[in-house]
Amino acid sequence: MHAYHDKLAFWIERSFSEKEKDFIRRECGPGGTDLDREEGKRRARFNPKLIQRIETRQPSQDLLKFLSTVPGLYLNMVEFTLDLIFESEEDRDEMYQYLDRHLVKRNHRGEVRYVKRTRYTDRRWAPTNLVMYPPEFAKLTGEVYCLHLEFRVCGVRALDRMEIRGVTDLVNFDHHAFWAPRLLIKRIGDFARLGRIQSNGERRQRKHTPNKPRIYTTRRGFRYHTDARIGQTLWRAKETVQKMIDDARKKKIPVSRSLIPIDNRALLPIRKIEKSGNLNGSNGMGEANVKCLANKRTPSPIKPKIKRERLQS
Template sequence: MATVLNLFRRADGIQPTGVHAYFDKVTVWLKRPVNDSERTWLEGQCGSGGLHVQEGPAHFNPALVQRLQLRQPTREALEWLAKRNDVHLNLVEWGLDWVFNNEGDRDEAWAFLCRYHVKSHHRQQGVRFVAGNTRYTGPRRAPQVFVCYRDLPCRVTGELYCVHLEWRIKGAQTLRRLDLDSIDRVLRKGHRGFWLNQLTFYELVHDDLGRRYHNWALRHRQHRPIYRPCIAEWPNGFRYYLDRRAGGTLARALGSTQAVVDEYGSRFNIRRSLFSIDIGRLLPE
């Protein structure tokens, strides 16, 4: 129980003063181009970065003749697109900003995110850090990439101490697999519904992780804790818990739950060694 209680205290220590969810970028192709008045209206419905328009047929479907990329679009703009019957959605970037009062609280949240976040179906994409302030869960061209950084102000309020989270989904096939292949479905999913499924944090249960590691490494099944003398001649029969020590060593050596899952997930059933961290209060309403 001590591990679980410490875990909840660690999660409860993340106390943002604001949680802001928005669509950072949405890209669609149209069969019927927007006219000048519609284009002007859409420009007014975008935030920082505005509206980008590309004329000409799509290489994958000549019937699609205009590409619109909306940066931080309003819900009204997306609802307007959802009513059209000629929209082909092929990119959505979901944004989430955690805002804090000071640099220390922001950095604590950043460290928590880097240590405990786990991306499902990560395979061998790896985790990349840029300048110590930006974390990528895969290459930029991957169909799904989770990006977070801590060195820029909040895109919604302009507040300085912000951890920005961004989930980039590109390609109609990937969106279809997530049941997000239309603007209407994206809106019905909602920000909380999306992040609740995608933003997952796990602590490693050292005892269980160490036992599974030993079972894999020693090629035998040992379901009970293993106790052995640390040094036989020590007084009072001193001994330590080998499974717990091994699990803790793996966690410290690799530095994050994601790194341990990536390294050993294909070797033994590591999912049984993960304890889910509830972050419901860090998600948008």
């Protein structure tokens, strides 16, 4: 498991010197930087003092510390990334399918979209976008069987809501604390309650269904739980928890009351702090090897076997 900043985008008021440019190129990861692409070609529409927009990919801690000292730097985009590493392609694909069904984004107002095997929770330049896809290999280490989770934050307002007001807030960043509330995995806790909520929402002019079970009996004596049947049918029709929540929100039906959270600690980066206060690893990464995942037959909770490994500093 690797947690890091995949990309930073910012504007600057003055050009970097050649020595500073060499340092920036050297301290970026495999993705590099577009440092020379638009130098002096355009200014920011919202502030003419800003003369160049720069993207740096997989920046090291040293680069983050350097950028935090640059005067007039205007940070307006960050991609927070979590790479999950598996032992086989089957394990990775199984986890992708599981998270696709149960991963939920808080306060979601967009629409989940799929482009090939990439899952987006909103349009490309939305203020926040939770992205998931299985790359050919991990960007930082080249490991195969990787599942890439990415929380994209675009715009100063969105960053400010997360209390990120500059590159200084990204130095020694606590990826564990960031992902803990955002890697939200939920399942249906009670199909009968889900069906009852759905029925009450669809028939607002009637009295609410009582809490006691509604049992329907056919002429031949077959009996089944009406609310549970409605809940199970709804789940099969929607296929994912996020879609079920989004569709119910349009009708103002509170289906979230029937959901319960799944323990996500096995998927979070390790919070390990040295005596100096710095996170282990040049990119502030936690590391673990996710070997397998939950049994498909039981939707909760996720119980992947984790092999903890210490990072080499």
